Amino acid sequence: MTMIPDEKVREVRARATILEVVSEYVSLKKSGTNYLGLCPLHGEKTPSFSVNPVKEIFHCFGCGAGGDVFSFIMRMEALTFPESVKLLAKRVGVVIEELPPSAEAKRRATERETLKEILETAAHYFAAVLMKQKEGEPGRLYLERRSIGLEVAGFCRLGFAPDRWDSLTSHLEQKRLPLEAAEKLGLLRRRESGGFYDSFRNRLLFTITDPQGHCIGFGGRVIDDSLPKYLNSPESDLYHKSEVLYGLDLAKHSIREKGTVFLVEGYFDHIALYQAGVKNVVATCGTAVTASQVRLLKRHADKVFTLFDADNAGKKATFRAMEIFLEEGIPARVVLLPPGEDPDSFVRTCGVAAFDEKIGNSIPLFDYFFRDLCQQTDTGNVEGKVKVLEELAPRLLKMANLFEQDLYVKEISRFLGVEEKLLQARLGRTRVPFARAELKPVKDSKKSAVGPEEMLLLLMGKYPEVADKVREFGVENLFGEGCLSVAEDLLSHISTSNLIDWPRILDKVSSVGERDRLAALFVDDSHLEDIDARKAFDQCRQALERIALKGMKDLARALAVAEPGSESYRELLRKIESLRNRKSRLN
Numbered sequence: 254m255t256m257i258p259d260e261k262v263r264e265v266r267a268r269a270t271i272l273e274v275v276s277e278y279v280s281l282k283k284s285g286t287n288y289l290g291l292c293p294l295h296g297e298k299t300p301s302f303s304v305n306p307v308k309e310i311f312h313c314f315g316c317g318a319g320g321d322v323f324s325f326i327m328r329m330e331a332l333t334f335p336e337s338v339k340l341l342a343k344r345v346g347v348v349i350e351e352l353p354p355s356a357e358a359k360r361r362a363t364e365r366e367t368l369k370e371i372l373e374t375a376a377h378y379f380a381a382v383l384m385k386q387k388e389g390e391p392g393r394l395y396l397e398r399r400s401i402g403l404e405v406a407g408f409c410r411l412g413f414a415p416d417r418w419d420s421l422t423s424h425l426e427q428k429r430l431p432l433e434a435a436e437k438l439g440l441l442r443r444r445e446s447g448g449f450y451d452s453f454r455n456r457l458l459f460t461i462t463d464p465q466g467h468c469i470g471f472g473g474r475v476i477d478d479s480l481p482k483y484l485n486s487p488e489s490d491l492y493h494k495s496e497v498l499y500g501l502d503l504a505k506h507s508i509r510e511k512g513t514v515f516l517v518e519g520y521f522d523h524i525a526l527y528q529a530g531v532k533n534v535v536a537t538c539g540t541a542v543t544a545s546q547v548r549l550l551k552r553h554a555d556k557v558f559t560l561f562d563a564d565n566a567g568k569k570a571t572f573r574a575m576e577i578f579l580e581e582g583i584p585a586r587v588v589l590l591p592p593g594e595d596p597d598s599f600v601r602t603c604g605v606a607a608f609d610e611k612i613g614n615s616i617p618l619f620d621y622f623f624r625d626l627c628q629q630t631d632t633g634n635v636e637g638k639v640k641v642l643e644e645l646a647p648r649l650l651k652m653a654n655l656f657e658q659d660l661y662v663k664e665i666s667r668f669l670g671v672e673e674k675l676l677q678a679r680l681g682r683t684r685v686p687f688a689r690a691e692l693k694p695v696k697d698s699k700k701s702a703v704g705p706e707e708m709l710l711l712l713m714g715k716y717p718e719v720a721d722k723v724r725e726f727g728v729e730n731l732f733g734e735g736c737l738s739v740a741e742d743l744l745s746h747i748s749t750s751n752l753i754d755w756p757r758i759l760d761k762v763s764s765v766g767e768r769d770r771l772a773a774l775f776v777d778d779s780h781l782e783d784i785d786a787r788k789a790f791d792q793c794r795q796a797l798e799r800i801a802l803k804g805m806k807d808l809a810r811a812l813a814v815a816e817p818g819s820e821s822y823r824e825l826l827r828k829i830e831s832l833r834n835r836k837s838r839l840n
């Protein structure tokens with residue numbers, strides 16, 4: 254962790270213009286004062302990604318992302334702020350000498366190192382128990398029953414937690430590692446009487462790693478009938494369930510080599526395939542497939558094979574995953590196993606050759622969905638056909654590949670006996686609302702309720718006379734906590750240089766969501782051309798007054814039921830007082 258001096262950040266930003274940087278990723282076309290293109294941050298077919306070269310900011314009306322050149326690189330390359338500054342500095346030839354890290358940054362880095370050390374120590378300990386120690390015998394027998402060799406178990410970093418309360422606890426103690434930190438990781442639990450005990454007992458352990466192979470958590474399975482069957486590490490600073498694919502560290506080379514990846518559900522499916530020589534395999538391990546996981550796969554693979562259980566739950570999981578594959582634009586096929594089988598049982602009972610045959614017979618996931626839909630619905634009548642079409646339309650629209658979409662439209666029309674152009678028209682009509690709208694409702698920020706404070710910010714940026722008015726009324730009288738610091742920033746930019754450094758203003762906003770929203774607001778203010786700025790200011794002021802009045806009524810109501818003299822009562826009084834002051838100054 255290092256700190257980058259402020260003036261260096263400014264220097265980089267001055268040289269790395271947003272138009273040039275974004276153009277390296279997207280082709281942009283001029284549209285009014287802005288430039289427009291297909292958003293590189295989410296899959297889309299109609300451009301909603303807007304760059305304002307004057308303000309040096311961007312915003313996507315599809316996925317809602319927005320900010321300056323650094324925010325763009327942060328999202329695009331999945332970097333932290335300092336990392337993105339360094340990357341751009343290199344591109345534009347600014348040399349950054351690094352300051353020593355702050356005490357707080359040092360403390361955080363040390364804490365992370367400790368957590369990593371504890372996890373690695375635990376992983377080695379559990380593996381040693383499974384491989385060599387007498388206490389690991391039940392684990393070895395269990396693996397034997399499931400036909401898993403010790404060699405592959407070692408390779409996949411399997412381990413065993415002995416049937417004791419203090420095995421890992423005393424091991425960590427011996428290594429002089431802080432037990433409180435191990436508790437944070439979910440490895441130990443605190444006794445009411447003081448001290449700690451092991452969370453994982455008498456379980457086979459799967460080491461969950463990051464793509465580089467560092468342990469970030471464990472999945473533990475019982476070896477008898479006790480419950481819960483699986484016990485997983487809780488989320489921690491290092492382990493974020495929705496972003497992890499089990500086995501990616503082992504699989505990534507093979508995935509790159511073959512261009513394909515097998516996605517399975519469970520740890521045992523993973524290890525069974527791995528043992529059978531299918532090395533390009535990763536597992537979701539109990540979570541529904543997420544967009545982050547699919548993006549992770551896309552970095553390595555061109556195509557996904559899903560291999561979920563052949564039951565209803567497996568089918569559901571497969572279809573849910575399909576939605577994400579479609580959106581992320583990665584081709585996916587489904588490998589169908591006989592009913593009642595999972596990849597683990599299938600490979601064990603039928604062998605690798607039979608498995609290869611199943612891969613050969615895999616079908617595109619969308620075909621599978623379509624067939625299943627037609628099986629579940631009577632397509633012999635109009636009602637059934639309409640139902641099927643309504644199910645298919647939104648998913649066809651999600652297809653990133655237009656050729657694929659076109660071919661499916663032809664096939665579906667033929668199959669259901671409807672005219673192709675009707676289906677095309679249906680897609681054309683729904684194109685806009687379905688562009689990701691199902692997953693993330695995004696407001697059309699031009700029309701969405703822009704509050705009076707936000708409107709005032711916009712007006713200040715565009716019309717100097719509004720900024721003067723705001724100064725006259727007192728910025729703190731007009732803006733509440735949410736927008737006040739941005740408004741103050743704007744005013745100081747206007748008064749010092751008459752030039753507003755929009756990226757700097759956005760950078761100061763610490764919440765990503767708020768920054769996105771402000772970028773949406775600022776990126777295009779062409780609709781404020783030719784308005785009467787003074788009148789608009791008055792309208793905002795009146796609206797704020799109404800809001801203040803309503804706020805006062807709400808507070809008075811709350812005050813009526815609050816316990817007089819209590820902390821919340823005093824807090825309410827304070828709020829009423831400040832609102833009253835604000836309001837009186839607005840008149």
Ligand SMILES: [Zn+2]
Nearest residue numbers: 292295313316
């Ligand atoms: Zn977007």
